[in-house]
Amino acid sequence: MPERFQSLRGFHDQLPGRTEHWRRFETLAHALFSLYGFREIRPPHLEPTELFVRSVGELTDIVGKEMFTLKAGDESISLRPEITASVCRAYIQHGLDRRGANRLYYIGPAFRRERPQKGRLRQFHQAGVEVLGESDPEADVEVIVLGARLVERLGIEGFELRVNSLGDAACRPRYREALVAALRDRADRLCEDCRSRIERNPLRVLDCKRDSCQQLLEEVPTGLEFLCQDCERHFERVREGLEQLEVKATVDARLVRGLDYYVRTAFEIATAGLGAQNAVLGGGRYDGLIRDLGGGDVSGLGWACGIERLLLAAALTEHDNPPKLDAFVVTLGPRARERALGLVEGLRARNVATMWDTAGHGLGGQMKRAGRSGAAYAVLIGDDELARGTVTLKDLTTGEQREAPLGLDALAAELTRARGADARASDPRERPLERAGRRATGNRQTPATPPTSGKPRGSARRENDDGQ
RNA sequence: GUGGGCGUAGCUCAGCGGUAGAGUCCCUGACUGUGGAUCAGGUUGUCGUGGGUUCAAAUCCCAUCGCCCACCCCA
Known part of the structure; x- marks a missing residue:
């Protein structure tokens, strides 16, 4: 008997019955992004390795150990571990600033060589938006609100939007110094991971999950106390804007983003019920990235959401969705x-x-x-x-x-x-994404007929599903 | 990368040293003039894979692959 093949670890098939959910997500995303004046960009999946080293940061785990990198002749190329860097590269390469295309969105796969979990795959899919060349806080507000609207429209309830300001080149170094000093004083009481983080990436100590470390952090200064006047003012206007639009957000001084390029605004949307993989959408401002990649002095701002995680959180019904034949x-x-x-x-x-x-x-x-x-x-x-x-x-x-x-x-x-x-x-x-009357991980009783459909389709077969 | 749980029919699972099972789905027929119902019959299978122990392994042991969970990190 010939060898039977299996998909690679962390690379999953989406079968009929699931693909319909994906398409509904994509349809919603395209429509919503267009509503906010964004236009689609589709960069390639492979890029020069150096692009990610420079953008994401050499010392991050993503670049340090999670990239799929291969040699092609004498150059090193990598499957993109995230998509913002590619968008920025394309923006610079094609002079998109002169074409008036500065609100861009993408939907597509990215790749990281991590140990898979539910909602975390080696090939995963992100949708995201980027606004290039706008430094005013109104842009931050629009981008954050768009993220919240997407999650809302997916019918996800009980999500939490947290925002923070990380400071900029003027004030972050001062805070970093103060933080490192404070952490060194308390190093003996920090966990092992955090002790090594003090030198490597002190900001990450702030979101250590251990209670002992979190308690200790009460004694440590927060970044918000160190913001320079410009950053302070910017953050204030972002919060005011969110308030004006009645988008609930909590300020979380411990919110830190893992990628090196973020400055000022950072935010994240988390949902309950996804275990450790509860962050479904995250982003922030990355003024300076375009310049680091050889472009002009153009500010940047954006977020990415994990489509697998969003679909899990949306707990979609598995109702029948065969091709509709006449x-x-x-x-x-x-x-x-x-x-x-x-x-x-x-x-x-x-x-x-x-x-x-x-x-x-x-x-x-x-x-x-x-x-x-x-x-x-x-x-x-x-x-x-x-x-x-x-x-x-x-x-x-x-x-x-x-x-x-x-x-x-x-x-x-x-x-x-x-x-x-x-x-x-x-x-x-024509139909909103429906919520199931059960948890995603729950039983597999026959789902109730969606209330919006007044027309039961008789014996139509239920699609088997992998339960995700 | 570290630690743990689990892999048996397409799907959900039982069996846990002595001949491979249930439900569901699928296929055929009753049915060359009618689907969903009913009835009769059938395949449900390298028991994830490879080694080992044993008279005998789905069952015990080792390795490996995959899924899941936690850590790490992130969407």
Whole structure:
């Protein structure tokens, strides 16, 4: 027996039944980002390794040990571990500042070589936005609000938005010094990890998860106390803006972002119920990054969300979502079967979503497949119909039957008219993402029929699902 | 990278030294004039993989791969 292959660790397939959820997320994201004046950018997945070393920071774990790096000839290239760096590179390379494209968004995969957990994969997917060249706090407010709106519209309840200011080149070094001094004084009471962080990345001590360290941090100065006047004022206006729009945010002086490039505004949205992987969206301001990457003195601002995590937090229903067919052609006898090939293709040419049983089952088998396909109508043709120039239309929801003309245009019109009646109700784009009445990790009882759908689809098969 | 839990049918799981099981799904038939229902029958399988112990291993041991959880870090 030949070797059977498995997907790589941390690289998952998205199967039918899940892909519909992804597409609903993507549809929502595209629509929402457009609403805020953002335009899509799709950078490549591979970049020069050096791009990430310079942007994310050489000493970060992401660059230090989590990148998929390969040699290509004598250059080193890496799968992107995050997407902001690529967007900035493209912005500089193509002079997007002169094209008026300074609000950009992306949706796509990124790669990190970490030990996988639920909501943390080696290939994961992010959607994110970047605003380039705007340094006023109003831009921060818009970006943060957009993040909150996305999470809201996904129907995620009980999320928490936390904001902080990390200072800038003027004030952060002063704080860093003070912090290091304070931590050194207390090093003997910090955990082992934190002791090593004092020199390597002292800010990260602030969000150590150990209670003992957190208690100790009460005695340590916060960054907010050290903000220079400009940073102070900026942060104040960000908070005021959020307040004006009634977006609830808590100031968390311990919120630190892991990437080196953040300055001033940093924020994060966390949800309950995802365990340790509860951060679903995070970002901040990165003035200076564009310059570090060889561009002009252009400020930057943005966030990224983890699509897997958001979908987990949204606890989507696993309701049936088979392709919505208008018609399933059922044939009786060889003459009808011969005729069906053209009939089916003719209907499709008229935009009627049509299937038939290419496998050649008997009448019962074909009807069974028609029912399972989710088609609105079965279109039956046999010798009787052919002789009369008609088809028998069976409404697969109600079971009612009637005669209809065999002519393609007339039949297509008939089937399309029937579709118009319920298409609006069942079109996923017209429907908000639904919350399930259960936890994502919970039982697998049959989900309740979504209340917005007044039309149960009979025997439509439930998709098997991996439970994520 | 460190520590722990778990891998049996497509799916959810039982079996835990003595012939591989249930539910569900799938397939065939009753059914060349009707799907969802019912009935009859069928495949459900390298028991994750490779070694070892044993007369005998799904079961015990070791290794390995994968999933999950925590740490680390982050979306």
